[in-house]
Amino acid sequence: MSVLLVEDDPSIALVITAALEAEGFEVTCCDSIAERDRLLARQSFNALVTDVMLTDGDGIETIGAVRAAAPQMPIIILSAQNTLDTAVRASDTGAFEYFPKPFDIDELARTVRQAVGNAEAKGEGDEEAPVAGLPLVGRSAAMQAVYRMITRVLRNDLTVLVLGESGTGKELVAEAIHQLGHRKAGPFVAVNTAAIPAELIESELFGHEKGAFTGAVARHAGKFEQADGGTLFLDEIGDMPLEAQTRLLRALQSGNIRRVGGREEIAVDVRIVAATNKDLAPMIAAGSFREDLFYRLNVVPITLPPLRERADDIPALARHFLQLAAAEGLPRHSLSDDATALLSRQPWRGNVRELRNFIYRLALLAREDRIDIAAIEPMLSGMSLGDDGAGNAGIAPAIEQWWANERPGPGRVYDEALAAFERPLFIAALRETQGNQLKAAQLLGINRNTLRKRLTDLAIDPLILQR
Secondary structure (H helix, E strand, O other): OEEEEEOOOHHHHHHHHHHHHHOOOEEEEEOOHHHHHHHHHHOOOOEEEEEOEEOOEEOOOOHHHHHHHOOOOOEEEEEOOOOHHHHHHHHHOOOOEEEEOOOOHHHHHHHHHHHHHHOOOOOOOOOOOOOOOOOOOOOOHHHHHHHHHHHHOOOOOOOEEEEOOOOOOHHHHHHHHHHHOOOOOOOEEEEEHHHOOOOOHHHHHHOEOOOOOOOOOOOEOOHHHHOOOOEEEEEOHHHOOHHHHHHHHHHHHHOEEOOEOOOOOEEOOOEEEEEEOOOHHHHHHHOOOOHHHHHHHOOEEEEOOOHHHOHHHHHHHHHHHHHHHHHOOOOOOEEOHHHHHHHHOOOOOOHHHHHHHHHHHHHHHOOOOEEOHHHHHHHHOOOOOOOOOOOOOOHHHHHHHHHHHHOOOOOOHHHHHHHHHHHHHHHHHHHHOOOOHHHHHHHHOOOHHHHHHHHHHOOOOHHHHOO
16 A cells, blocks of 8 residues: 655645555655645555645645545645644545644554545636635634634534533634535524523524514514525524424424424525534433433534633634724724733633633724733733722722621622622722713623623613713
């Protein structure tokens, strides 16, 4: 069995060759596209292993010609340009597998063995240009695993369950699957099941007929119908009521839905991507989440790492968010190396969402075009909680002072702390954004409807905070 290896780094080529020869392959190595094509014209190979950036061009761009000449030869692509864009381009070529550098050499050798054993290409498919504005950012090893899983579901309709802490970007994964997949011409409909009252969730998902309940003055198409031909993203699926879980399971099994108050079965063609930040196993054991629904949703699980486990991505994310902020009308800034290093050392318990909100706040308040560590350190101490808006007291010192003075009793700490700090926190956010509720919600990392509800509950008038 023979393998053609195209790699212009001699040390990497040497290691790969040794690993493949240990697997029993005869390896022919070259370092350019031109030499690759010359060798392919002279003889047949059982597999092609190729780098992307070669001495005379982009290895991916020329894979089409290789595929046309040898449609049954499996191709394994290697790349140091380990972005989602590269992973998608590799997938679009019909490559058997894509390996971002650095990779596990033993895993590569096993994959070549598997590819040769299968001896079939995945199909040519339509060659499409890369999609601009890909929603995910990061080149860490943890994100490479995510990218590879995404590329494996782009050409099929398998149900995907995205797992991860709040703020890790689960909806962005769903958007990427839709935007880059074969359903991209259809609608992408997202619904947060945790934000819908239990008594309305079935109507939101499946729609209702006129007169089905008080207030149903007209027929309403639910999210399943709205997403027909596209992708339906069910966020926070772990918060869905049991009765709604039963109806969702039935819809997934049959491909049909029935509006609330209706009798007609309506066929819908949707790709389901669900997400949760909860551990569903104990919920299943406790009977609050259906086990059969879990197995129906958990066809292809994709786990998003928390930001603390991919701190190498923080500099790129920070630059990305500064660019987004500038595109949305905020002042344009850049970060000094020291400032970037400081951001990379933070825990970011709210993950990418917290980092994004901090960068937007930084873009709004920073006075210099080049943001240095002196501008960031005061903001990292916490958002101002004082009603005077002076910005001198951070969250942590304020809580420590409250704890020392108030001496909360056992069992009352959370409720008393929430009562003490929630109102000034919302006031501070509104003052910083000059009463703009949308920007205040983005700053706090919450839904705008949640912000409005809490403003009403806390008797805060956002109009008096505008300036």
